[in-house]
Amino acid sequence: MRVSGNPILIVGDLHYSAVYKGQHIDYFDQCCKVLNKISEELAAHKPSALVLLGDIVGMSENNIKDHQALHILMKVLHDWNDICPVFSLVGNHDISGHPDFLILHDIGLIKTATDIDGYIDYAKDESSEPCVRLHFLDYGCARHEIHLLEGKSNIVLGHDNYQIEGVTTWYPYCAGYEIASCSNLEGIDGIIAGHIHVPSDGFVSTRMLSGKEVWLIYPGCPTRPVRRPTYEKCMMVAIGQLPTGSASVDIIPWVLEPSDTIYVKEDALITVDASEAILEKERKQALTAVLDDLLKYHIATGDPISQVDKITDASEGAKKIAKEYLQRAFNQGG
Ligand SMILES: [Mn+2]
Numbered sequence: 001m002r003v004s005g006n007p008i009l010i011v012g013d014l015h016y017s018a019v020y021k022g023q024h025i026d027y028f029d030q031c032c033k034v035l036n037k038i039s040e041e042l043a044a045h046k047p048s049a050l051v052l053l054g055d056i057v058g059m060s061e062n063n064i065k066d067h068q069a070l071h072i073l074m075k076v077l078h079d080w081n082d083i084c085p086v087f088s089l090v091g092n093h094d095i096s097g098h099p100d101f102l103i104l105h106d107i108g109l110i111k112t113a114t115d116i117d118g119y120i121d122y123a124k125d126e127s128s129e130p131c132v133r134l135h136f137l138d139y140g141c142a143r144h145e146i147h148l149l150e151g152k153s154n155i156v157l158g159h160d161n162y163q164i165e166g167v168t169t170w171y172p173y174c175a176g177y178e179i180a181s182c183s184n185l186e187g188i189d190g191i192i193a194g195h196i197h198v199p200s201d202g203f204v205s206t207r208m209l210s211g212k213e214v215w216l217i218y219p220g221c222p223t224r225p226v227r228r229p230t231y232e233k234c235m236m237v238a239i240g241q242l243p244t245g246s247a248s249v250d251i252i253p254w255v256l257e258p259s260d261t262i263y264v265k266e267d268a269l270i271t272v273d274a275s276e277a278i279l280e281k282e283r284k285q286a287l288t289a290v291l292d293d294l295l296k297y298h299i300a301t302g303d304p305i306s307q308v309d310k311i312t313d314a315s316e317g318a319k320k321i322a323k324e325y326l327q328r329a330f331n332q333g334g
Helices: 027-045 067-083 100-106 272-297 304-310 316-331
Strands: 002-004 008-011 050-052 086-088 119-123 132-137 153-159 190-194 204-207 213-217 233-241 247-255
Touching: 008 027, 027 067, 067 086, 067 100, 119 233, 132 233, 153 247, 272 316, 304 316
Parallel strands: 002 119, 008 050, 050 086, 132 153, 153 190, 190 213
Antiparallel strands: 008 233, 119 132, 204 213, 233 247
């Protein structure tokens, strides 16, 4: 796929949800504000493409059950497509069950790696040579082979935990990919990744075994579903072309609302040590909601207990509880 024109705009995980609560005063309101902000940026800059870094819909759910919320998202994506093509990585939240992501893709509102042979080549004008290739590596594909655009910039857009030992220390919660150990990434110039919601402090960098320096940017998640570190900024990234002909990578700061205006006041009883317990409680609440639906609508189709294992982002503990909950419901005759 080739695009040309104004710089390409890249935005982190959206996690659009009408049901997720977290510690937010009004999470859905945050989601709508984020969509509005992106609409404003698109209208102002008229990029040649918008790339979303994956995890478009939901936190514990990946189907929007509220039709007004679904309508808003579809209308917004439709409007964005009137300005420029909209691409997305496939994130871990975009894959299980029959996700709305798949519907948005199949009706043409978002294009993914499979539609574009895995990359976009960007040129400033239709008549000029591309100056950069953006390689799409969906969730779980961090080690997949990429096809470099020889002699030009090559940037990976990913949805995984790309790590640099001693540098990317802000997200120690799950194992990731040490960039220097990914031989498929030899020859690239940089990585811009979703999945990790905490923004990096601009560019950070490492060296591949070949000695080539590779930079990494996490733009961050503008909807900030989980109140983990207090952060009030994230970024967008613009990929364009310098007058010299080489690619430009510009960070566009995104100042968000102050944390204390979007999250409920922290209860005096809640300590920092309890934050993991809160996350676990949220996961269990979300699972209970999913299970209620399973029981209501899907009990006649297949085995809901085994479906629990497919639920994204649930801990083993939460899944165990969910299965027990289902079993109890069955024992009571559903
Ligand atoms: Mn995410």
